[in-house]
Amino acid sequence: MSKIKILIADDEEHIRQLVCSILDKGYQIVQARNGEEAVKESREQNFDLILMDIMMPKLDGLAACCMLKGDKQTSSTPIIMLTGVGYELNKKLSQQLGADGYITKPFNPQELRNKVSEFIKHD
Structure with missing residues (x-):
């Protein structure tokens, strides 16, 4: 069985590292530093879930x-x-643009794990 693949798109490295440390068990995690990288990675690989910051350089999360x-x-x-x-x-804007969920920083690690579990299809 292949690992569930998650893309974390955030321009702040400490946030990406924090999310990785919360989710690392059982997930394959790919990181992107901005919306442009997130779109590129998503077109090159199939992800089971994307966690995306809104305010990022080059291309913001809403546009991505x-x-x-x-x-x-x-x-x-x-x-x-x-x-x-x-x-x-x-x-509201995130939902209108197609976002499936919304978590506000700072977040509780369990809240993040619960939200991720909602969207991951377990075989």
Whole structure:
């Protein structure tokens, strides 16, 4: 059985490392530093889930989410926005652009694991 593959897209390395340390058991994790890298990686590999920050350089998470959800190759991949911006407007906008979930930083490790489990298909 192959490992579940998750993409973490965040411009802050310490956040990527924290998420990796919370999720590392049983998951294959790929990291992207911005939305542009997230879109590129998603088109080159099949991910079971994408965790994406909203505010990133080159291409923000909302634009990247919109591109991925608009591409038939990546449209079915669940995307959870992982962001320091907890505004209701951003949550609504994320949903309108196709995001499947929304977690506000700082997050509780168990909350993150629970949200990931909601979207992962266990064989």
